[in-house]
Structure formats: C-alpha cells, structure tokens
Amino acid sequence: MLELRLVQGSLLKKVLEAVKDLVNDANFDCSATGFSLQAMDSSHVALVALLLRSEGFEHYRCDRNISMGMNLGNMAKMLKCAGNDDIITLKADDGSDVVTFMFESPTQDKIADFEMKLMDIDSEHLGIPEAEYHAIVRMPSSEFARICKDLSSIGDTVVISVTKEGVKFSTRGDIGTANIVCRQNTTVDKPEEATVIEMNEPVSLTFALRYFNSFTKATPLSNTVTLSLSSELPVVVEYKIAEMGYIRFYLAPKIED
C-alpha cells in the first residue's frame, strides 16, 4: 500500500513540467527515504535525478519499496487537471497496475480522482559517485534560463568557463559569437539574487545548449540554480525543491575525439 499526500501539490505539477520533455517513460521509486526518480533522456546524454523526501509529505505511507513505471507525458496531462492550490495524494495498492492521483481543493469542496495505468519499464539505473567539483556556481535560476535562451539563438553549444574572474558562457554560430560573463556578486538585497562562485581550479567544458534549455523548465521550482563543474565530468545542474529535496540534471560534456 502506497499513500503520499502532498499539501503543496503544485510542486508535483512543476516537477512533471520540468522533466516530461526530457524523458518519456520512467520508474518512480518509493521507499522510506522518499519518492524518487532517475532516468536518462532517449539519447543517453543527460540524466535526471529527482528526490522528494518523505518528511516533506503531510502523510507518507510506503509499506514496502515499490517502483512504478509511468509515461511522464500522460502523468503531466493528469496533473495539469489539478489546481495550483490543490492537495495531491498518490495512491497505489500492492501489485496493482494503476496509480490514483487524488486532487482536493483547499476548501475541500471539490475532490477528483484520476487513475492512470502503470507500465513495465526496463530502465538502466546508474550509480552516481560523490565527486569533488573544480567549481560550483550558484546563481538566480531566471538569469541562467535567460542566458541559455539567449545563447541558443546564436549557437548550438556553450562553453562554460570558470576562472577567478567569474563564470563565462560562450557560443558561436553562423551569424557570429556571444560571450556572457557573470561575476561573483554577493552584495545584493536578497540572497537568492546573488551569484556565488566557489572555485578550486579553473575549468572549461563544452555542452549542447538544447539540453540546458530543457533543464531550465525546472526554473519555477527554485529561485536559484547550482552548476557543479569538473573537467571531463558531467555538469550537475541542481534546482533545490524547498523543504523537500531536489531535481538534478546531469549532462555529459562534449569531448575531444
């Protein structure tokens, strides 16, 4: 028996909007730790890892570890039917091939349940080792989204370089080149508006921009985003989900042939 009640149902709606274009089908894993997902995009270049910790749910019942295969496009369609202020409850019986999403309006005057078929998904689970990153950049998520969108109108790839001067995003295309440098800026009114750069070693990596633009669909989940970079390692683009956990996107770099 599985029963997860999330008072801030809009979080789950936002999570689905953030991942549905990157991944078609995925297994959601439910354990005492929380509700999680790990999945690769169809070209196996990017990986998404989601964790919503059990403590973040108002009610969390998961009698045994369970993995539920879902089509994320279909799940997003169902969650779009929930209001932004609705409480969302996920329910599944042991051995069942369906999951139920229950939506309750805040005043309890409207209660809806949507039942969705589960699917068997044979997915590869990857172990992600702890890594020491050469550089970690925290910046406003809206600023990062703006940079990715702007650069993708010029080129297809971005070079991210971190030096003591700041973090530089560069691209080139048929019409020309673009460089955007963000300097560390901690003298702002609100902490979420700061750009903070922790650098152990300078690092420069090249990535396909279209994946970054996909990751920025998670912008409504967090005011800030963290980029963790190391030479020859996938970049980690992390959006923290307040009080609950995170959504992390890993993107493999382009490497020398």
Next chain:
Amino acid sequence: LKSQARIARFFRSS
C-alpha cells in the same frame, strides 16, 4: 573537434 559523450561513460550501472 569534439564529439558528444554519453552519460554512461562517467557513471556505472548500479
């Protein structure tokens, strides 16, 4: 020239 690496190059199957 750079080519696109896949994620499994860095993380092992668990």
